[in-house]
Amino acid sequence: MKVVDLRSDTVTLPTDEMRQAMYQAELGDDDYGEDPTVNLLEQRSAALLGKEAGLFTASGIMSNLVAILTHTRAGDEIILGSESHILWYEVGGASALGGAILRTVPNEEDGRLDLVAIEATVRPEDIHYPPTTLLCLENTHNRCGGTVLSAEYTASACDLAHRHGLAVHLDGARIFNAALTLGVSAAQLASPVDSVCYCLSKSLSAPVGSVLCGSGEFIARARKKRKMLGGGMRQAGVIAAAGLVALDTMIDRLAQDHANARRLAEGLSKIPGVNCSPEKTLSNIVMFSLPSHVPPHAFIDHLREKDVKLNYPEGPRLRAVTHRMVEAEDIDRALDRMQDVVQEFPTGLS
Ligand code: TLP
Numbered sequence: 001m002k003v004v005d006l007r008s009d010t011v012t013l014p015t016d017e018m019r020q021a022m023y024q025a026e027l028g029d030d031d032y033g034e035d036p037t038v039n040l041l042e043q044r045s046a047a048l049l050g051k052e053a054g055l056f057t058a059s060g061i062m063s064n065l066v067a068i069l070t071h072t073r074a075g076d077e078i079i080l081g082s083e084s085h086i087l088w089y090e091v092g093g094a095s096a097l098g099g100a101i102l103r104t105v106p107n108e109e110d111g112r113l114d115l116v117a118i119e120a121t122v123r124p125e126d127i128h129y130p131p132t133t134l135l136c137l138e139n140t141h142n143r144c145g146g147t148v149l150s151a152e153y154t155a156s157a158c159d160l161a162h163r164h165g166l167a168v169h170l171d172g173a174r175i176f177n178a179a180l181t182l183g184v185s186a187a188q189l190a191s192p193v194d195s196v197c198y199c200l201s202k203s204l205s206a207p208v209g210s211v212l213c214g215s216g217e218f219i220a221r222a223r224k225k226r227k228m229l230g231g232g233m234r235q236a237g238v239i240a241a242a243g244l245v246a247l248d249t250m251i252d253r254l255a256q257d258h259a260n261a262r263r264l265a266e267g268l269s270k271i272p273g274v275n276c277s278p279e280k281t282l283s284n285i286v287m288f289s290l291p292s293h294v295p296p297h298a299f300i301d302h303l304r305e306k307d308v309k310l311n312y313p314e315g316p317r318l319r320a321v322t323h324r325m326v327e328a329e330d331i332d333r334a335l336d337r338m339q340d341v342v343q344e345f346p347t348g349l350s
Pocket of ligand 1 (some may be wrong): 061
């Protein structure tokens with residue numbers, strides 16, 4: 001029986017077309033700027049995001065870290081969301097390796113940071129204060145359940161940041177999902193930010209990689225930071241080739257993942273005691289909570305025995321992520337299994 005793996009869109013495997021392209025990729029030493037496949041991926045990424053240049057990195061975390069190292073100096077303060085991926089899941093790299101102080105502003109439920117709160121958090125010039133030099137945003141927002149930041153909001157946040165001399169980095173790991181939801185281009189969403197990265201290895205289904213984009217001058221400096229982190233990958237065209245196929249073939253199919261996420265959210269909202277809002281399911285991430293008598297860890301363990309995989313949650317909310325390897329019929333099967341498992345727990349007992 002096929003396992004329905006809803007843990008993350010990072011579990012997606014490369015398509016046959018990607019594997020073919022990897023095999024046939026034209027290669028060179030990227031540290032000499034001589035890998036034509038990497039160069040093409042960087043150029044195409046920059047064009048898609050409306051920036052001058054791109055930098056292929058090993059992962060989303062590396063892109064975010066390289067961006068932070070390039071925008072800031074040790075001791076600078078960064079403003080970012082209390083639910084941001086950079087804060088929660090990047091092993092504290094911005095502080096450990098970049099010496100950055102992370103100052104959070106609460107994320108609204110929809111992934112925004114309140115503009116008044118951002119402004120109040122920027123440090124004025126004072127001998128006691130570290131300089132605030134960077135604002136980080138995230139679109140779509142992972143921990144806020146795949147919510148999207150509109151182009152208008154992003155522009156307002158950037159205006160404010162730029163007025164105070166801060167640069168803005170956008171963690172756009174799933175920016176093509178956001179663009180689809182909003183009916184705008186990724187370039188429009190990224191237009192006011194100084195740097196943006198997106199991931200090839202999540203909803204776009206490529207095996208490895210992320211691309212950081214920005215001005216030519218920014219990317220030249222970022223390239224050196226990537227090198228410092230050991231991220232010069234030589235014949236990286238082998239993996240960039242899959243990324244190019246992902247750009248050609250995976251962006252247009254994201255609508256299926258969004259429809260499946262909505263289908264899952266609608267089904268979940270009908271299971272008695274399960275709390276899930278289909279109208280808040282805006283991309284490929286579904287957040288839900290279980291009836292209070294159902295312990296999440298046991299629920300997930302039982303579900304795994306029935307070939308449906310979810311990650312253990314950190315709090316009361318569970319996350320399910322749709323992707324290329326999950327079809328509508330898999331969603332229906334997952335829903336049946338979830339309903340069965342909820343019913344295994346007698347009401348009133350935990
Ligand atoms: N997110 C992963 C886990 O780390 C939680 C996931 O399963 O969703 N930015 C955002 C918004 C992300 O969601 C992720 C990965 C990253 C950056 C980092 O990407 P990787 O893991 O490829 O370095």
